[in-house]
Amino acid sequence: MTEQVEGFSNKLQYERIKAKEEYNFVMAFGFGFITLTFMGFLTGYSLGRYVIELSNEHSLILSLVTGICTLIMEMTLMIFRLQKWEQKNALDKKRHKVE
Numbered sequence: 001m002t003e004q005v006e007g008f009s010n011k012l013q014y015e016r017i018k019a020k021e022e023y024n025f026v027m028a029f030g031f032g033f034i035t036l037t038f039m040g041f042l043t044g045y046s047l048g049r050y051v052i053e054l055s056n057e058h059s060l061i062l063s064l065v066t067g068i069c070t071l072i073m074e075m076t077l078m079i080f081r082l083q084k085w086e087q088k089n090a091l092d093k094k095r096h097k098v099e
Contacts (some may be wrong), residue, residue, distance in 0.1 A: 018089070025085060033074055040070025 044066030048059030 018092075029078070029081065033078070036074060037067065037070055041067035 041063050044063035045059050047066070048054040048062035049056070052062075054062065
C-alpha cells in the first residue's frame, strides 16, 4: 500500500534490513570458522608437543588429525546453520509478504 508513496517503501527498508542481517551472519560465521579451524590445528600441535611430549613430526601429524576433524565438524555445523538461516528467511518473507 505504501510503495506508491514517494520516499517510502517497506520493501526497500526490508531489503536493507535483510542485507545487514546477511552481512552480520556471514562475518560472524566466517570469523568463527577461520578462528576455530586455526585453533584446532594449534591445539593438536600443542597437545602433541607439550602435553604428550611427542617429537615435532608426530606433533605436526597430530595437528593435521585434529585440524581435519575440526574442519569436518565445522562443515557439518555450517550445513545446519545455513538450513536454519534459510528457514528463518522463508518465514520472514512469508510474514512480511515479500516475494
